[in-house]
Amino acid sequence: xxxxxxxxxxxxxxxxxxxxxxxxxxxxxxxFLIPVLTxxxxxxxxxxxxxxxxxxxxxxxKWINSLLGPAVVALAFPLYKQRAFLRKHLFLIxxxxxxxxxxxxxxxxxxxxxxHLSHSLSLSILPKSVTTPVAMAVADGLGGSAxxxxxxxxxxxxxxxxxxxxxxxxxxxxxxxxxGIALGSASHALGTSKAAEYNELAFSMGSVSMTLNAILSxxxxxVIALLLFS
Numbered sequence: 001x002x003x004x005x006x007x008x009x010x011x012x013x014x015x016x017x018x019x020x021x022x023x024x025x026x027x028x029x030x031x032f033l034i035p036v037l038t039x040x041x042x043x044x045x046x047x048x049x050x051x052x053x054x055x056x057x058x059x060x061x062k063w064i065n066s067l068l069g070p071a072v073v074a075l076a077f078p079l080y081k082q083r084a085f086l087r088k089h090l091f092l093i094x095x096x097x098x099x100x101x102x103x104x105x106x107x108x109x110x111x112x113x114x115x116h117l118s119h120s121l122s123l124s125i126l127p128k129s130v131t132t133p134v135a136m137a138v139a140d141g142l143g144g145s146a147x148x149x150x151x152x153x154x155x156x157x158x159x160x161x162x163x164x165x166x167x168x169x170x171x172x173x174x175x176x177x178x179x180g181i182a183l184g185s186a187s188h189a190l191g192t193s194k195a196a197e198y199n200e201l202a203f204s205m206g207s208v209s210m211t212l213n214a215i216l217s218x219x220x221x222x223v224i225a226l227l228l229f230s
Contacts, residue, residue, distance in 0.1 A: 003059060010060025017042045031162045036190060068132060071189070082204035093181060093205065097212040100185035104129040104213075105220055108152075109228045120144055123225060125152035127217050131188040134214040138221045153188065160187025161194040180205025185213045 021039040047057055086093065105126055112122035123144030127135040132153050139149035164183055173179055176199050183191030184206035192206035 006056065007060040007063060010057050011063060012060075013046065014039075014043060014060065014064055017046075031165050034158065034161050034190075034194070037158050037162070082201065085201070086204075086208060089177070093177075093208060094212060096181050097185050097209045098216055100181065100209070101129070101213045101216045101220060104186060105217060105224050106228075109224055113228065119229060121148060122229060124148035126225060127221055128152035128156040129186055129188060130214045130217045131210060134218065138218055142221055142225050157187045157190030161190045164191070164194055176202040177205050180207075181209045184209030188213075 018035055018039040021033070021035040021042065024038070025033045025035050043057075046052075047054070108125055108128055109122065111117075112125070117125075120143070123142040124139045124146075125148065126142065126144070127138040127149060130138065130153070132150055135149045135153045136146040140146045160183065164179070164187070167173070168179060168182075173182070179198055180192075180195045180202035183195040183202075185191075187194070188210050192203065192210050195206035196203040
């Protein structure tokens with residue numbers, strides 16, 4: 001009973017922190033204030049201040065984590081609403097996602113070799129651009145660490161969502177389709193949530209790009225690992 005109450009308290013802490021930071025982001029709209037980053041920082045500060053171990057926090061965190069799968073499936077709804085557009089431009093979208101996925105995995109592999117990262121760490125961060133459940137499975141299958149894969153995914157998602165507005169302005173990217181594909185392919189669910197701030201079409205493109213990139217990366221990962229790390 002006590003463990004259940006503790007788990008509920010951690011869930012309440014997480015939801016409250018995210019709600020406060022989402023309100024702050026909605027009011028100020030600065031990219032570096034994205035709620036997933038600021039709420040994570042706030043939770044860490046609270047846990048450290050009250051000497052709450054990570055294992056204790058995860059008594060509630062694991063329940064939130066279990067909702068990740070259904071949340072990803074819910075992204076299918078905007079895809080359904082944009083099904084006519086997707087059918088019309090299927091090959092163009094799939095081609096761009098394939099290029100993005102290939103560049104994303106190859107660049108991180110070359111980065112790993114350049115900085116002489118360990119073999120295990122290199123394989124762990126290889127699927128950094130795909131959604132967390134898929135990245136964990138890919139990293140584990142390649143011989144990397146699922147825990148480190150999560151770190152790579154979070155870094156790719158947070159920095160992608162933060163820097164995307166600057167990059168779009170720098171290169172004059174005004175197309176909702178282009179923004180959605182870029183965010184979904186490079187920054188998975190966090191990028192897709194950022195795309196939702198532009199319009200529904202960008203959100204839909206982000207959703208389909210994230211899904212396609214997860215499938216393609218599952219196939220590309222072993223090939224790139226074999227070519228560059230064997």
